[in-house]
Amino acid sequence: MRGVTNTGNRGVEVRDFPDPHAGPGEAVVQIRAAGLCGSDLHSYRGATVTGLVNGHEPCGVIVELGAGSPPGLAIGDRVMVHHYAGCGVCETCALGYEQLCLRGNSVTYGGVTGHGANSEYMLVPSRTLVALPDELSFEEGAAVACGTGTAWNGLQKMDVSGRDTVVVFGQGPVGLSGTLCAKAMGARVIAVDVIPERLRLATELGADHVVDPSDGQAVEAIRDLTGGGASAGLETSGNAGARALVLRTLRPFGRACYVGLGNPNVAEIDFSNLILNVTTVYGSWTFSKAELIEIARFMVEAKVPLDRMFTHRWSLEQADEAFRTFDAGATGKCVFVLP
Numbered sequence: 327m328r329g330v331t332n333t334g335n336r337g338v339e340v341r342d343f344p345d346p347h348a349g350p351g352e353a354v355v356q357i358r359a360a361g362l363c364g365s366d367l368h369s370y371r372g373a374t375v376t377g378l379v380n381g382h383e384p385c386g387v388i389v390e391l392g393a394g395s396p397p398g399l400a401i402g403d404r405v406m407v408h409h410y411a412g413c414g415v416c417e418t419c420a421l422g423y424e425q426l427c428l429r430g431n432s433v434t435y436g437g438v439t440g441h442g443a444n445s446e447y448m449l450v451p452s453r454t455l456v457a458l459p460d461e462l463s464f465e466e467g468a469a470v471a472c473g474t475g476t477a478w479n480g481l482q483k484m485d486v487s488g489r490d491t492v493v494v495f496g497q498g499p500v501g502l503s504g505t506l507c508a509k510a511m512g513a514r515v516i517a518v519d520v521i522p523e524r525l526r527l528a529t530e531l532g533a534d535h536v537v538d539p540s541d542g543q544a545v546e547a548i549r550d551l552t553g554g555g556a557s558a559g560l561e562t563s564g565n566a567g568a569r570a571l572v573l574r575t576l577r578p579f580g581r582a583c584y585v586g587l588g589n590p591n592v593a594e595i596d597f598s599n600l601i602l603n604v605t606t607v608y609g610s611w612t613f614s615k616a617e618l619i620e621i622a623r624f625m626v627e628a629k630v631p632l633d634r635m636f637t638h639r640w641s642l643e644q645a646d647e648a649f650r651t652f653d654a655g656a657t658g659k660c661v662f663v664l665p
C-alpha cells in the first residue's frame with residue numbers, strides 16, 4: 327500500500343508499505359479520508375524520522391476484522407478511529423480515555439509510536455473503532471475524530487451555552503471548529519487570529535466578531551464588544567502570547583480552556599488574572615471514545631455545517647504540496663481524500 331512518512335525538517339515522502347492484515351482483536355480500515363491536524367506539524371517540522379506512516383485523523387471502511395473483535399462491528403462498516411490504545415483495563419482506559427492510560431503504555435496512532443492515517447489502509451485495535459453516522463461524510467468523520475472533537479470537548483468542559491460570549495483564540499482547524507461548535511451551542515463568538523484568510527473564513531462560518539491581536543489592542547477590543555469581557559475563552563493556537571491574552575479578555579467568573587499544544591509549552595502566568603478575576607481554568611486533551619460518539623451525534627443533530635470548513639483536498643501522492651500548504655497557515659481544514 328502507499329503511505330506518507332516524514333523525512334525530517336519539513337520533508338515528506340510517499341512510499342510503499344506492506345499491506346496490513348488483522349490479527350486477533352485487530353481491524354484493517356480502508357482509509358477514505360485522513361485529516362491534517364496542527365499537531366502533525368510538530369513532527370513534520372522536527373528532525374526525528376520514525377519511518378512510520380504519519381497522520382492521525384483516519385476515517386474509512388472496515389475491510390478486515392480479526393477474531394475476538396467486538397460483535398457490533400462488521401466488514402463494510404463506515405468508521406472513525408479513537409486513535410489511541412492503552413492497556414485497555416485500567417480505570418482511565420475503562421472510561422474510554424486510553425490516551426491517559428494509568429499504566430502509561432498508551433500508543434498514539436499518528437506516526438510517532440504507531441503507523442498513522444495517511445495511507446491506503448490502517449491497522450488498528452478493533453475496540454478503537456466508532457461508527458460514523460450516515461449523515462457525516464468521511465471527511466467530516468476524520469475531522470470529528472480529532473481536531474473538531476477537541477474543540478467541542480473544550481467548549482463542553484466550560485459548559486458553553488446561549489448565555490455565553492466565547493472568545494476562540496486561533497482559527498486553524500481546531501479554532502474554526504470551536505467557532506462552529508460554539509455557535510451551534512447557542513453562544514456568541516469572537517474569533518481571534520493574525521491571519522486575514524482565517525478571520526475571513528471564521529466570519530463565513532458564523533463568528534459574530536473577529537479580532538486581529540497584532541495591533542496590541544485585543545483586550546480593549548474584546549472588552550468593548552462584551553461590556554467588560556467574554557464569559558469563556560478557548561485557546562487553540564498554542565501561542566505563548568495568546569495563552570496569556572485569554573485570561574485578560576475574560577469577565578469575572580469566566581472560564582478558560584486550553585487545548586492547543588505549542589512549542590515551548592512552559593510559560594509564565596500572571597496569577598493575579600486568575601485570582602482577582604475568579605477565573606476557572608481547564609486543560610483538555612481530545613476526548614474519550616464515548617465522547618467521540620456523543621460528538622458525532624451532536625454534529626448530526628445540531629446540523630453543524632462542518633463541510634464548510636474544508637478548503638483543501640489532496641490525494642496521497644500530493645503529500646508534499648499538502649503539508650507545505652497546510653504549514654503556511656492560510657488554510658481552513660485540509661484533508662487527504664482516497665478513492
Ligand SMILES: [Zn+2]
Binds near residue numbers: 363364366383472
Ligand atoms: Zn489531531
Ligand SMILES: [Zn+2]
Binds near residue numbers: 415
Ligand atoms: Zn490503561
